[in-house]
Amino acid sequence: MEPSAYLLLSGILFGIGVVGVVVRKNALIILMSVEIMLNGVNVAFIAVGSHLGDATGSVFAFMVMTVAAAEAAVGLAILIAIFRLKETVDITELSVLKW
Amino acid sequence: MVSGVLDFLWLVPALPLLGVILNGAVALFAERPLLLAEESHAPAPYRKLVAFIGPAVVGGAFVVALLSMLELAARSAHDRLFVQVLFPWIEAGGFSAAAALQLDPLSSVMILVVTGVGFLIHVYSVGYMSHEKAFARYFVYLNLFTFAMLILVLGSNYLLMFVGWEGVGLCSYLLIGYWYEKKSASDAGKKAFIVNRIGDFGFILGLFLLFWTFGTVNYTEVFARIPLLSASGTLTPAIATAITLLFFLGAVGKSAQIPLYVWLPDAMEGPTPVSALIHAATMVTAGVYMVARSNALYLLSPVSMGVVAAVGAATAIFSATIGITQNDIKRVLAYSTVSQLGYMFLACGVGAFTAGIFHLMTHAFFKALLFLGSGSVIHALSGEQDMRKMGSLKKHLPITFTTMFIATLAIAGIPGLSGFFSKDEILWKAFSSVHGHLILWAIGTLAAGVTAFYMFRLVFMTFFGESRMEPQVEKHVHESPYSMTVPLMLLAVLSVVGGWVGIPAVLGGYNYFEAWLAPVFGHGAEGAAAHGGGHAPVALELGLMAGSVAVALCGIGLAWYLYRVRTGKPKEIAEAMPGLYDVVLNKYYVDEIYDILIVRRIRDGSVWLWQAFDAMFIDGIVNGVAAVVRGAGDAVRRLQTGMVGNYAFSLLLGAVFIVGYILIR
Numbered sequence: 001m002e003p004s005a006y007l008l009l010s011g012i013l014f015g016i017g018v019v020g021v022v023v024r025k026n027a028l029i030i031l032m033s034v035e036i037m038l039n040g041v042n043v044a045f046i047a048v049g050s051h052l053g054d055a056t057g058s059v060f061a062f063m064v065m066t067v068a069a070a071e072a073a074v075g076l077a078i079l080i081a082i083f084r085l086k087e088t089v090d091i092t093e094l095s096v097l098k099w
Numbered sequence: 100m101v102s103g104v105l106d107f108l109w110l111v112p113a114l115p116l117l118g119v120i121l122n123g124a125v126a127l128f129a130e131r132p133l134l135l136a137e138e139s140h141a142p143a144p145y146r147k148l149v150a151f152i153g154p155a156v157v158g159g160a161f162v163v164a165l166l167s168m169l170e171l172a173a174r175s176a177h178d179r180l181f182v183q184v185l186f187p188w189i190e191a192g193g194f195s196a197a198a199a200l201q202l203d204p205l206s207s208v209m210i211l212v213v214t215g216v217g218f219l220i221h222v223y224s225v226g227y228m229s230h231e232k233a234f235a236r237y238f239v240y241l242n243l244f245t246f247a248m249l250i251l252v253l254g255s256n257y258l259l260m261f262v263g264w265e266g267v268g269l270c271s272y273l274l275i276g277y278w279y280e281k282k283s284a285s286d287a288g289k290k291a292f293i294v295n296r297i298g299d300f301g302f303i304l305g306l307f308l309l310f311w312t313f314g315t316v317n318y319t320e321v322f323a324r325i326p327l328l329s330a331s332g333t334l335t336p337a338i339a340t341a342i343t344l345l346f347f348l349g350a351v352g353k354s355a356q357i358p359l360y361v362w363l364p365d366a367m368e369g370p371t372p373v374s375a376l377i378h379a380a381t382m383v384t385a386g387v388y389m390v391a392r393s394n395a396l397y398l399l400s401p402v403s404m405g406v407v408a409a410v411g412a413a414t415a416i417f418s419a420t421i422g423i424t425q426n427d428i429k430r431v432l433a434y435s436t437v438s439q440l441g442y443m444f445l446a447c448g449v450g451a452f453t454a455g456i457f458h459l460m461t462h463a464f465f466k467a468l469l470f471l472g473s474g475s476v477i478h479a480l481s482g483e484q485d486m487r488k489m490g491s492l493k494k495h496l497p498i499t500f501t502t503m504f505i506a507t508l509a510i511a512g513i514p515g516l517s518g519f520f521s522k523d524e525i526l527w528k529a530f531s532s533v534h535g536h537l538i539l540w541a542i543g544t545l546a547a548g549v550t551a552f553y554m555f556r557l558v559f560m561t562f563f564g565e566s567r568m569e570p571q572v573e574k575h576v577h578e579s580p581y582s583m584t585v586p587l588m589l590l591a592v593l594s595v596v597g598g599w600v601g602i603p604a605v606l607g608g609y610n611y612f613e614a615w616l617a618p619v620f621g622h623g624a625e626g627a628a629a630h631g632g633g634h635a636p637v638a639l640e641l642g643l644m645a646g647s648v649a650v651a652l653c654g655i656g657l658a659w660y661l662y663r664v665r666t667g668k669p670k671e672i673a674e675a676m677p678g679l680y681d682v683v684l685n686k687y688y689v690d691e692i693y694d695i696l697i698v699r700r701i702r703d704g705s706v707w708l709w710q711a712f713d714a715m716f717i718d719g720i721v722n723g724v725a726a727v728v729r730g731a732g733d734a735v736r737r738l739q740t741g742m743v744g745n746y747a748f749s750l751l752l753g754a755v756f757i758v759g760y761i762l763i764r
Binding site: 021023095 | 739740741742743744747751
């Protein structure tokens, strides 16, 4: 099985995620974009793993999903805390770490 | 090692140390709280204890020293060397120095002088210092000083001598600055310490050079290796000259010779018994002792011998002339001490080490007596030291007058008294020794005349004539208590008989002193000089002797004429040549010259170092580094925008760079 199509899909997903992280101002959207990046990588793992007949790729994908779930939980919790404090999730207004 | 009494030699320094500990405990735990509280002036009960311990430990040390000397004398002349190793002190590689005491004829004379005269001064101090509040502190210093001095003269190696050397330096600072509330006293203490430090610098360099050359610092080993190392070429005359001149620099500082004598006259700020102990009997003689101890080294270097003799002679005449014009009774004695120390170095410089040590001993007797006598005068006059405000004290202070008069006769060189024999031996050796010179003899004789003049000037101004005392002072004039007069009387006896151990053969006596010290000095030119002296015409020696007595009598006569017969004359003379008189009165402006040439130069240099080097260069480096870091921080902190998007973007850029790098590579 030729993995190039899957890898292309993976690259596209990753690229969408990157653009989302860089250009969007809403922290919730940025978190979602990070999830898209992670899933793009997952596609690549599974495709290459299947191509090589090696289960390690799939195992890694599960691993990434687990971490992503935890990351999403922590990230959302932080967002809620920030929102309660600042009444906004616009990252341009969250610049207290400035010099 | 069974040696009887000698096994207890360690007690000699240990007893004063015990006194330091006991008196120190009293001073710390009983006296200090009392002084800090500044409560009643009632005599504290511990005073009697201190007044007993202080002199008793030194007296005990004297007894042990005397017994040890007798034990030593019982041995045959070549066996008179006893070394007691207390404990190994420094063992480092090839270097080893033990804390060991060495008793030989030379050190036995020294410990007897130190403990004997020191004991009398301790007893005297009990009376003299009875009005002082810090009584225990005084005796702690005094005992500590005695301990350090005994270590200096008893140590069996140069390093231990250096320890004692520094110890007496420290104690002189403490004792001169005893009245530290008085600025002049604490200044004088500092001056003594700093000037001594210059000399110590020479001593320690000489010590390094000595160890580098000989590989050891023990006296016996050093002197034993001299012939071998000279033969093998390791010990060239140049090295011997360097070592001895460096040592002599130390001696010049400690024994107050030109050019480092300036601290001693100022040191008169200390209590008078301290002047007697430090500046007459013990510490200042350390330099003479060191030169005499190193006689085998000095004899290797004619240059050093010449320097020692020249410096000694120059100091003898130079400070004697200053003594003429001084009006402070203690300052006259101070310059007299400097002058007499010059004699001792003159003796060492012409190879007459025995005569130098002989004069050291007799000088310790009569100069300690003079200082203590002047202290008695000052005590009687409630602290007055200006001789212009004294006079006619003969009838008020009969014991003080009699004893001081004897000492004055002794220092003036009147035949039969101790000073005559020792001074005359020095002058004779300066004339007859192979190292001697006619000029040295002439200077010495002239200085003897000047000495007789200024000493009798002191006596006439103080004890004779009309009273010039302040009325309220005159009412309280009283003879001193027995604790002060008894030491005076004992020292007076010593001043008379002390010279009888060294009556020259030409006067029909036998020089026991020379025979006693022969094992230490015998291997040098001393023997040759004595040999040559034996061949010199007896008439010449007697003639020179008569000459020096005549010069001394001239000095006395002149003093009699100027200060008893024509009392207005000194003032006329002073007014007739104001320039010269002022120069001498102001001590040749040496202090001022040192101030301009050295002190201010150093201070200016320090100011330059502070302002130009430290403030600009060193601080510039430190501040420059800080400024660079701060500037860099200022520039770079702009990157911290606080915008999450920017961080995410730079993260992306970084990732792209890394991936790009891997791909392109």
